[in-house]
Amino acid sequence: MIILGIDPGIATVGFGVVEAAGSALKPVRYGVISTPAGLRLSVRLSQIYNDMLSLIDTFHPDAISVEELFFNTNLKTGIAVAHGRGVILLAGQQRGIPMFEYTPLQVKQAMTGYGRAEKRQVMEMVKNILGLSKVPKPDDAADALALAVTHSRFSNSLLNIGGDSVCSTI
Numbered sequence: 001m002i003i004l005g006i007d008p009g010i011a012t013v014g015f016g017v018v019e020a021a022g023s024a025l026k027p028v029r030y031g032v033i034s035t036p037a038g039l040r041l042s043v044r045l046s047q048i049y050n051d052m053l054s055l056i057d058t059f060h061p062d063a064i065s066v067e068e069l070f071f072n073t074n075l076k077t078g079i080a081v082a083h084g085r086g087v088i089l090l091a092g093q094q095r096g097i098p099m100f101e102y103t104p105l106q107v108k109q110a111m112t113g114y115g116r117a118e119k120r121q122v123m124e125m126v127k128n129i130l131g132l133s134k135v136p137k138p139d140d141a142a143d144a145l146a147l148a149v150t151h152s153r154f155s156n157s158l159l160n161i162g163g164d165s166v167c168s169t170i
Helices: 041-059 075-094 104-112 119-130 139-155
Strands: 002-007 012-021 024-034 063-067 099-102
Touching (some): 002 139, 024 041, 024 139, 063 075, 063 139, 075 099, 099 104, 099 139, 104 139, 119 139
Parallel strands (some): 002 063
Antiparallel strands (some): 002 012, 012 024
16 A cells, blocks of 8 residues: 655645555655745645645555644644645545545554654654654655554554544545
8 A cells, every 4th residue: 555644734745655565664755845935825735736646646645644733823824734735635635545634643642652752752753663764854754754654554453444444534
């Protein structure tokens, strides 16, 4: 199974492609989609959408794993990220790829066994689980890989046997 993990954003969208065969995981590619500051929001969204379609058409994922939004203190940034997330979801839907959402707590739990783990712990586990020589950079790409690994773990869970999913499906 090919899983495309996506860490949504507007300036930077992390992506991570992982090949899963049972519990064996292999990193395929990771990186970011970047949109330059100063461009109109509509132009940035169009670029994210087109780049998402390109990722989907290149890697043919069986599933897309997207982080659910968590609003902290900056509502303006959160709204922009929500716009970016919307075109990401649209791209996956239009290509007919099953989409799954995970909260930051679910990702931390899947990666470290502890839902309140620190970011550095999650990043280190991404490196270890995928057999990488160093923690992927930038952080957005590492977060996207963590989302792909999280989906692999949830989809292989005994709780998911019989087709019932423990995660949110779009």
